Amino acid sequence: MTALMTILGIAIFAFGLLVSIAWHELGHLTWAKVFKIRVPQYMVGFGPTIWSRKKGDTEYGIKAIPLGGYIRMIGMFPPGKDGKVTARSTSPWRSMIEDAREQSYEEILPGDETRLFYTRKPWQKVIVMFAGPFMNLVLAFGLFLALFMGFGMAKAVPTVSYVSACVLAQGSATTDTCPTGAKASPAAAAGIKPGDKVVSYNGDAISSYDQLQSDIRKSAPGVTIPVVVERNGTQYTLKVTPVENTVYVDDANGNPTSKTTKAGFVGLSPVTTTVPLSFGDSMSQMYDMAKTGVHSVLALPSKIPALWDSAFDGAPRATDSPVGVVGVARVGGEAFAMKAPLIDRFAFEVQLLAGLNLSLFLLNMLPLLPLDGGHIAGALWESFRRRMARLFRRPDPGHFDVAKLMPVAYVVAGVFLCFTVLVMIADVVNPVQIG
Template identity: 45%
Template sequence: MTVLLFILGVLVIAIGVAVSIALHEVGHLVPAKIFGVRVPQYMIGFGPTIWSRKKGETEYGFKAIPLGGYIAMVGMYPPARDGSVRKASTGLFQQLADDARKAEAERVQPGDENRMFYKLPVWKRIIIMLGGPFMNLFLGFFFIAIVVTGFGTVQSTTTVSEVYKCVVTHAEQQKRQAAGDSSECLPADPAAPAYVAGLRPGDVITSFNGVSVGERDWNTLTSLIRPAAGQSVPITYVRDGVSHETTIKPLLTERPAVDINGRAITNADGSYQTVNVGFVGMGSQTKMMTLPITEVPALVGQNVSAVAGIVLDLPARLVAVAKAAFSTEPRDPNGPMSVVGVGRLAGEISAMEEIPLKDRVATLLSLVGSLNIALFVFNLIPLLPLDGGHILGALWEGIRRFFAKLFKRKDPGPVDIAKLLPLTYVVAIALFAMGGLLIYADIVKPISLF
């Protein structure tokens, strides 16, 4: 039964990825057809075609390598500046561009003169290229909305779960753990401000320094405490239905840095980033809670921000993944992973029968939603062959034409992205190499949630 549940979890992710890719391409296909561009092909996958069917002027099908998808639009590359399809060339880069133009010209049929992609206004081309990523954004929003409004998510509340008697720096904690020392306080350890203020487990914090906090505002409370080191400030709480007020003085100490979601920030090697901030020495009680639909945009925004942070730090994180994969170094649990790794996590979660079915379903839906957010962010990277590269090319063309018109100069014409094909191939090879590294790491040293 466990094996079947594991396979079911993997299949959920595999189907979710396939549907997400298919709908991503629909996001390009629909506006392209609305704007009159002829689309000869809509394909899921790459390589040899294993099944296809033509409907109207478009061939729809599946290819052998399920690592993406594409739609073929007529006129993706403009002709050479002199109007010819191919010019005499002596360089490899020029040859690549000329071959691409030739292949593009061979796809043009009578009647396509005004149905080519490059002839569209800049804003229409941008809408077509944004269609795919924004379809993934919508899917991410959709799945996350289902989870948070229907199943609920674990929230850190302002109910105190534990109160420490003393404060120990993060570095000292790690040192004691490595030495196997007891977690008991030592005489030299400073007393925890929360304990001194009289707070105890079960108390519900209602305000800090005059700022009211609600049940789900633990991160807000933390953000108020961290800059208040050394200040004696009022704090109110409810115990056994009775409201109390006391004074608390956060202690300046070394703690892990946190992101906007309240999660500890790690370096590329998996170690925690630390900062000196105010700390009172109490923990938060977590609770499964459903949220209103109005909370979903903020959650999606936080997810997008987290993925964007990983993308911006991707080179360093990939180096860390490679070191972990080929050595005994631990894998960063917050680092990038491949679809294989996500599928393995899904299988692991599905197979854990001790977890309620409702929670397992919610986690799988969350994974599919997060994958779509990752596809949204990744496809907006301004490099060809990604959608962001085409968007950047269209924007550059619009800027050139704007200034040409402003200074009454000759129209510079469309941007010839065929000239960027060498860079496109380099990026494509790098993407395949990155995918191969992550898949290998997810096999030999996978990330585990448990």
């Protein structure tokens, strides 16, 4: 049964990935047609075509390998110095630039001279290229909003789920029997019990566990303070004497890291429950996730050495290690097979797909060819050059020839391919473990 549920979880993720790719390419296609650019193909996937149908002047289809997709627009690059806009014969001796230019004109038909991508105004090019990543952003926004407001987020509340029997450094094995020489925890000594709701701590009214944790960690060791708890509808005032202990350091989002520090400690763990968020809290949460996503994308180069060690030297895989499609699909399958309510498992799949779409948006916005952001940067540069020419009364420099950047595009594509292969190997031989 576990294997079946794992396969089902992977299948759900794969379907969501296909929808995300199709949705991305639909953005490009829609605005290309709005601006009357001819699009011969709209394909989801790579490799052999397993299904296609032609409608109008566009062939719509699905290919065998669901790891991407594309639309093919004619006339992506301006003509060469000879001014030709018809296909030329290919040659192994031609440069990368001319090969790319020729491929751009392979399917030009009579009357297409006015339907070429490069002839459109810069702002139109920007819209066409931005529309794909923007669709991923819209999908991520919708999925996250439905997840946060409809299902909720796991959140620690100031209700006690577990009381440590003794004072142990965080990261030690949990035990109900104190090792020799270990002191009883302040919470246990004070009589705090699982199920108690902490109402106030040292006179400070408690509304969240984050607030309670902060108050505890700021406590002076050895100083007895009053703690009010609610138990079975009745409030009790207990006396707690915090001690200094080794605790995990939280990051900017309140999540524990592997770093430790010395702080006040009483020895209680909170109840974690799913709490639906308001629209405002959902927006705040999405902003934090987007900010974290940007930092993660910018930090990708710095994570390559550790990723290499995990893939080939057996080094432990960090929890914040880059994960590819194979790794995410595996996580989705494992999560779907876990012993948890079905709604929780579906919520996790939605969260994975929302995070995937946010990542697709951020990666595609990098101003590098062959990514969408590279074409956007080229269109913006063209607009800037033309504006400067008009401002200084100089001749119009014409369309910016993005084809001249194709050697750089091939290098970038090669780097991304190598990185993708490295991540895939790490996902197979040393995958990220989920709790």
